[in-house]
Amino acid sequence: MTTGVRRRMGVEERRQQLIGVALELFSHRSPDDVSIDEIAAAAGISRPLVYHYFPGKQSLYEAALRRAADELAARFREPREGPLGARLLRVMGRFFDFVDEHGPGFSALMRGGPAVGSSTTNAMIDEVRQAAYEQILAHLGVERPPARLQLVVRSWVSLAESTALIWLDGREIPRAELELQLVHDFAALSVVSAAYDEEMAGILIRILGDEPADGPFGELVGRLVALVPGEGKVSTVGKMPAQRLR
Template sequence: MSEPAYRRLHVHERRRQLLELAAELFATHAFAELSMARIAREAGISKALLYHYFPSKQELFVATLQQATEELTAATEPPAELAPPAALAQSVDAFLAWIEAHETAYRKLLESVGSVPEVRALVDEVRDRTSARILDGIGAGPNPPPRVRTAVRSWLWQMDGAILDWLEHRDLARTELRDFLLGALAGALMAAGAAELLGAGG
């Protein structure tokens, strides 16, 4: 006689739907700009159910971020067949391309970094992996001298700053920005007294 008041989904279906929706929403709104009530409403479910699948707002955010970082990590994986300098150039290029395609998401992410400790941890982890990858690529061991480690890690920050400036002004070609960033890395390594690590591409 009467229709069901709600549709029951299998756990994995519902979870997938929610993750997908959250990714969409967090790509356009910063962490603080979204309420769990709003997400639930948008998903057509109750807030309680949302909490049944993700125990906290932060966990939901981190879960969607994890997805994105996997995607990003894969997209910027340097091709093994290229020599380190060229591989790095291609990685940076792929990274910038990803940013261009997800500009708002990138900005909102940087906005959200402060809000959630776990997000800071996650971003830090990505930076760690990335700098390890770079250090490996340029032939520095896993335990480089402090100045070299600082050079690489600080360069990753420089990258974020340069990208924000780029997105704000849009007066540089992507290749120009890429070349600048590669040059800046070389400069930082030189300043760290590690000129010998610079390959043919420096």
């Protein structure tokens, strides 16, 4: 009987159950379209009992977003081993796994959903972005990033977020292609910045020197070279002349 189950659950256990149920429902439909009655039914409890653990839908919504934000931030963690391009591609794979699995919930988290404009939701969004930013800097091995590198990383995190939101609207581009394109976008942003700043050029040269020709960054070089008539001299990323970046 469900009554026995209710009595055996502690307060925190029940709260976590409700958060999980709400997050699952929010993963398939916009939080605006999910009622407390539906959450209660899915959890196997009464509507008044939901309010016993959460004052209202807003507080339950924010608790669900808190869990989603923590999980999303964790997707950017990656062992600092191997070429950067391959690492970023794995990160993008896990990032889009989350986007794919929690579409409406991801949109709600990034766009604010029912809590749009609330300080709590805005703080969660900022935490996710900051976590991603710090993880990327850690992979670059830069403790005190110059201003242009900060701009590159923050711009790329924002680009990944907006790209995922647009992709969810129609999923018109194959996901794997989009993940690779975002890794290429990071390289492109870095190259442009390096053209304006010697310190950025040094960081970029160090990164590219460790990249294999068959890696994501190497593939980008190949694609770009193929666009230039009569060009075919650059075959590997690691062999790019340093003076071209200065």
